Amino acid sequence: MHNRRLAAALAVVASAALAGSLALVRPAAADTSLKQLAEGKGKYFGTALVQSNLSNSTLVGVATSQFDMMTPGNEMKWDTTEPSNGSFNFGPGDALVAFAQAHSMRVRGHNLVWHSQLPGWVSSLPSNQVQAAMETHVTTEATHYKGEVYSWDVVNEPFNEDGTLRQDAFYNAMGTGYIADAIRTAHAADPNAKLYLNDYNIEGENAKSNGMYSLVQSLLAQGVPIGGVGLESHFILGQVPSTMLANMQRFAALGLDVAVTELDDRIQLPASSANLQQQATDYSTVVSDCLAVTRCVGVSQWGVGDADSWIPGAFSGYGAATMYDQNYQPKPAYTASVNALGGSGGSSSSSPSTPTSSSSSSGGGGGGAACKVSDTVDAWNTGLTENITISDTGSAAVNGWRLVFTLAPGQTITNGWNATYSPSSGQVTATNASYDGAIAPGGSVSIGFQATHTGNAAAPASFSLNGQACSS
Template identity: 75%
Template structure:
């Protein structure tokens, strides 16, 4: 299988308080809580992968911060980035990911310390009698740099071939299978509190490769080697999940280690259609349900935030649409299915089969909603949450219809504090971008049944005043809080 080296595009480095409301793509009937909230309520985490380049895309990072509570760096902690030449270290890219995570109350899975791929040529060129010292120095230096800041490390990544034999690489050639125990012991010595994992793909079901991992973990445990968990990467093809995933998780946890789904995606042969998207939704729900059913499965992480930053199209020709969010970071049926599996209410992942929603978020006053307000007043409640940093902020606003009649088309009016200027928004059109602003529904969230809610939001620049608007009116009616 081609590996996770291509994460594309993405995100804004927005420091600040944790976004606690539903994800920025919330809409009528959509989840009332984020994946992170629902997962935490079940005692697990729900994470994602980010690269440094993702941190310049505000849509991506706003969604990531709202939805996920764990971050795995896509490439920034791998050997070719952190020690490109012998003894010369570069932790800047990894530090940027850690800073983003800290700013949004997210934990970090370190990925990874020892891997045959993305390995600088200088390591492979070392004489065999120097490889162990280089490996130990690399692990010690990197783990020490991040000591106390990371939840876990993928200490050794992808050690096995498909038949269960160990890969032939610089480490096995120099040290045999003993390099794995040595790597774990070295990482533990550098940070005794970090959880230490072995991570691999195609070990999700019971097969020769997972049998080899099982035997290795059993042997390491019997030797007293520090190992806390096994990562199931879970790069699936739509409709092809192994039926033994739950049983396989259970046999590993019976050894006294945790398991985690570390790099989940579920690729679809393009173009996607309603049937393949529905199957993908079932696949996602099955993965989450398996984790929830196994005591010792600690969490699930998707590899990437949405289809727009997924590695799949660049690695598997003709495949894509592999995540819960489409090219515009709108929810797909897999999102709703995941929410439901986590015990939440859902019903908004309805983007088209091509991956493009029927309407994109916009701040342009020329964007027209699919329906006009009915003209009647509305009984409503509004809650909002602000995430502010140096000169910017994001605000998520949840509108609830508290009346007894449906609202068909709405306009929410509020006044921004002086100095706040909307730069982009989601799930509504915003005009003007400062002063008294009118947010108008878009195509998918114009109808609010009695008791229904929708979440909209925007990013804004500010000059120091980061307060929320003091009042909101919906179709002319003042909303309570």
């Protein structure tokens, strides 16, 4: 089946590859491509493509040089793959899978069950026939692409904004159990694919993400083989939630992967220079949040550039939502993403959260190693996430650092980022990682950790850097 699929798509792939070789856009040196930098951090950086994109040589050049994960925009959705009951059409999806394989890109399968882009015959079925139709569809499609997709968005956008489940054809026929059934069915068809629930407006902590959190807790308790949660991340300029990192951490603490699956950041047109700089900050925040969470597996932008973005067609007066302009030239958001990933011209240590309290400068010796610490704690149930920013307010660079602080009674660190933490409770010493040991005068690094607590989620009362007290 796979060879036949590749052969069927060969002409499309060959023409796209040739076009890419004739007009390849490389906006950055090879060693600073998004995909290489992300891979160096154990992540991926992906994009979404539709079949018509493959004939655009400029778009193909950017896609193949910068991204290592591909999500089909429409070609695996129900209205394309099973437009009438029992009649399957995998040709468009096969073409995109073949393109991805030819360019060493993995594939995020998107999607198996969704209330939208659902052919009318499904909604018209008697309620006692919906489950069989869903299971047949999931089994047939997941089996067709078995071994060729990294993950599946098994159920897409199941929630209302208030955290209740949508009353769509599947819910109305099967109740809340349709989600567990869909995931189990997909797992039986392709046991090696990571199985996700995917939704928008669940990036920060709110009613909708709380609904998702409660659902996945229930699924895990039932032994349902869910593997991850996708945060779509269709943002409006300047509105990346300050709780996005904490939200990622709480899902990760359940043993789930998290992924930024459909990132864009729309701007009211025309976009000003200040708008583009804010967009760069937004992209940097999202990338940094993902880097700070071990189980955040990667970031995918929805589309390659502004010219192929869905935003102008969906949100009147808005656009300019991606890292590349109408001519597929990189925008400040691209540079900010490269910098956040540790590429040339920047650092991977930008703070992803707005501090709730900050210190004033503290004197001290150590060759001018005065320090300032700000920290923010996001707590829930018996867990917390703490983000700490260390700033050098002195006149000399810090080269190698140890930050000492005391955790509140009952707190125990379970995992951390950008530093090594020892011991896990009581008085803790955080020692720099190999990549963030130098802090220039006026510069800063951000570190953090996740911990359990027994009721006291307070931040440490004081911090010292290399033996010098920092106000906090």
